[in-house]
Amino acid sequence: MVERILFNIQPNYPPPTLISNNPPTYEFTNGLILIHDFISKEEEEEMIREYHVVTSSREGRALKRGAVHYGPHFDYTTFAVSKSASTPPPEYLTRLLDRLPARDDRDIPDQYTLQHYPPGTGIPPHVDTHSAFEETIYSLSFGASTRMDFKLCGEKESRRLRLPKRSLGGGVETPPPELAPSVDSVEEKTEEWELELPARSLLVMRGPSRYGYTHGIKGRKHDQDGARLVARQDRYSLTMRRIKPAERIGCDCEYSHVCS
Ligand SMILES: O=C(O)CCC(=O)C(=O)O
């Protein structure tokens, strides 16, 4: 019965272009780049070990998503970078910098967030703050693969997002409620991609995928693989970003309804 209900999921996005063989590197039409085998199995084991050493004093068995920050701290409630709090990144993270497909200095990260996703946990759809961080955002997956959802974010979708109250950049003012069309009256085309991120792969978000699409991971205990349900394993990720210098804070992208 289950097998009759489940069907083979075909990729729901345009096929990517293989831009390098060693390691296999794919470029997607919305600006994403996925590099397979970005770290070795030994490095993966070391990063998992270190994550648990650093978080060992936390109470109980982790049931929720956990995070460890290095570099200048970012306050997710005010969406601001702390001027005072900074933790130097360990060598097992900084050694990755030389391997990144950086185009220039702005692509070299200075902020690192390690996260642990026990099975059943995820991260809500969001757009990483445009004004505070440079364009390129890196996400290294390790421990296990996962599915990340990308959604081209129209105005309707953007109203469901938790955006900071005040835009730092030259964003468009939100009209007062009496002038704004109701959410349900807005007709718009959206695009949803479900992308498999293999363990030890590096995802690079640039262009539309960074500025106009939300990304998130559903909090599930199983994923569907053809007719099979596959139990999720503990997944870890390393998000790397570069904080903009004060004089460049702001954003003038074309996705004003998700620009923050
Ligand atoms: O876990 C990931 O790969 C993504 C994390 C993320 O989107 C974030 O920290 O902003």
Ligand SMILES: [Fe+2]
């Ligand atoms: Fe993110």
